[in-house]
Structure formats: structure tokens, C-alpha cells
Amino acid sequence: xxxxxxxxxxxxxxxxxxxxxxxxxxxxxxxxxxxxxxxxxxxxxxxxxxxxxxxxxxxxxxxxxxxxxxxxxxxxxxxxxxxxxxxxxxxxxxxxx
Numbered sequence: 198x199x200x201x202x203x204x205x206x207x208x209x210x211x212x213x214x215x216x217x218x219x220x221x222x223x224x225x226x227x228x229x230x231x232x233x234x235x236x237x238x239x240x241x242x243x244x245x246x247x248x249x250x251x252x253x254x255x256x257x258x259x260x261x262x263x264x265x266x267x268x269x270x271x272x273x274x275x276x277x278x279x280x281x282x283x284x285x286x287x288x289x290x291x292x293x294x
Contacts, residue, residue: 233291
């Protein structure tokens with residue numbers, strides 16, 4: 198198995214550990230809809246399996262315009278951990294507001 202495939206599998210496993218089972222998934226892609234509170238819109242997270250490695254997309258309608266979108270190409274597990282931390286920050290901020 199090549200390194201990107203190993204990284205892809207590790208990142209997918211880590212995201213499942215962080216956010217639970219995805220709402221939708223295919224072989225290479227997974228989608229989460231994270232609801233911070235009953236009356237707030239969901240934060241949508243998409244983990245794509247890309248040829249160059251996994252990529253994370255986050256769309257947060259609760260955030261200000263300049264912080265509402267996130268797109269990170271994951272090259273290392275540190276990148277994955279940073280993306281997860283950022284998503285958790287968005288979730289925590291949406292719960293407060």
C-alpha cells in the first residue's frame with residue numbers, strides 16, 4: 198500500500214473517532230452534518246479522498262463570512278489534527294452564540 202492510501206485510511210479513521218459515523222460516505226469520501234444546537238444550522242464537513250491525499254472542506258453558516266469556509270489539503274496527520282481542532286472550535290463557538 199502506498200503512503201497516500203495509508204494516510205487516507207488513517208485520516209478517515211481519525212475523523213470517525215472525532216465526529217462519529219459520517220452521515221454519508223463512499224469509498225473515498227465522508228460527510229458529517231454537525232448540529233451545534235437544536236436551533237442553529239449544522240456545520241457541514243466533507244472529507245474527500247483526492248489523488249494527492251485527503252482534503253477537508255468545512256462550511257459553517259454560524260461563522261462570520263471570513264471564517265465560514267475551510268479547505269485544507271491533508272499531507273500529514275498533524276494537518277488532520279489541526280483541521281479537527283478548527284472544526285471543534287467552530288462547533289464550540291456556534292454553541293455559545
